[in-house]
Amino acid sequence: MRSRHDHVLLAPGADASGRTLKAPSSRARPRVDDRLAPPETRVEYLDGAELFAAPADAPHATQHFDLTYVLGAHVAPGYRGAVDMLTRVDEGSDYAPDASVFAQKPDRGGHRRLEELAFEVSDKQALAVPTSKARRLIDRGVRRVFCILVKQHRVLEWSRETDGWRTLPKDAVIEDPCLVRPLPLQALLDAASSDDAVARALLQKRVPALEAALAEGEARGEARGEARGVALGEARGVALGEARGVALGEARGEARGEARGALLGELRMAQEAITTVLQARGVAVPAKVARTIAGCDDPSKLRRWLKRAATAATAAEVVAGSRRKR
Known part of the structure; x- marks a missing residue:
């Protein structure tokens, strides 16, 4: 309900492209910048x-x-x-x-x-x-x-x-x-x-x-992040290296231990075989000879002694020419 005018002059919107909209009227309105009030006063x-x-x-x-x-x-x-x-x-x-x-x-x-x-x-x-x-x-x-x-x-x-x-x-x-x-x-x-x-x-x-302040902040953040990432990567690398070293050491230790155990097992079997052969043939094995056989850790020598045990007349002949390892 408008009592003063029948037409409205709308301010141009965003899509007006600078057009000045004019409403038909029986009399012209004053311009918006025409003054009744003295400017810069109250x-x-x-x-x-x-x-x-x-x-x-x-x-x-x-x-x-x-x-x-x-x-x-x-x-x-x-x-x-x-x-x-x-x-x-x-x-x-x-x-x-x-x-x-x-x-x-x-x-x-x-x-x-x-x-x-x-x-x-x-x-x-x-x-x-x-x-x-x-x-x-x-x-x-x-x-x-x-x-x-x-x-x-x-x-x-x-x-x-x-x-x-x-x-x-x-x-x-x-x-x-x-x-x-x-x-x-x-x-x-x-x-x-x-x-x-x-x-x-x-x-x-x-x-x-x-925009410049944000870019600077992002650059600082990237630099800090990169530094932290490098430090964290180095720390993780050291930890991973230590873990791998421990695992590798344990594996190598286990392998060496197993090999050592296998070798000792073979030596023990060869030593027992020499004594068993002599006893089976009825050849007495003096304590001194038994200690010499038990103290030998040379697989090739034990193999030679085992062959001798099959024909030797005495146990001393089996180990003849050998020194007991101390």
Whole structure:
């Protein structure tokens, strides 16, 4: 329901390619940069009535700061943000939204373009004033108007369908072609969330200084990771080498032990065979000869003695010419 005009001049969107949209009207509207209020003063006009824009105190002032901090980081390329920028809405109204976003490229006449997004911050001020301003901004062609209620910790958006405010959920985001990424409402209401939202927006913009800092951080991280990897690899290599050395030593020890055992077994069998052959033939084996045979660890000599045992008349003949190994 609009009582003042039958046609709406909408601000150009992201796909407007710089076109200036004109609405048919029986009379021309003033340009957005025509002034009723003297610039750089605290005077505004609403329906011909002069308003005084008073300086703010906390928390109103701090909310202004948070708004511009977060909004500024989210403005997309090709757009500009502004604070307290006067906009001539109609013949009797010339006032400044607390923050706004508009296309950076001037229109064909060289004048600045109408805001596409406008934000109001309301604390002690009655909601009637932001409501009147929002209705006229929308009527002029601003696409979207928001109001931050400081005390209630809420964000409102003007609805063309109901010609009034609607409350946005606190976990909602503002998605718009003017913004480089969705802007979380929580970042406007909670200072603790502001830095995170700003950082994500600047990363999305690929700010050169931030890109360089990230690249430097990645390089340092890679260098540290490589150094740690080398140290860890060396440590693992030493441990693996030690483990392999132990295993190899044990294997070699076992092999040598088995070979030594086998050799001793063969010697014992040969020694016993010599004594057995002599005894089977009825040849006595004196203790001295038995000690000589048991003390011999030369396999070839034991084989010779075994052959002699088969024919020797005495045990002494078997070991004749040999010295007992001490």
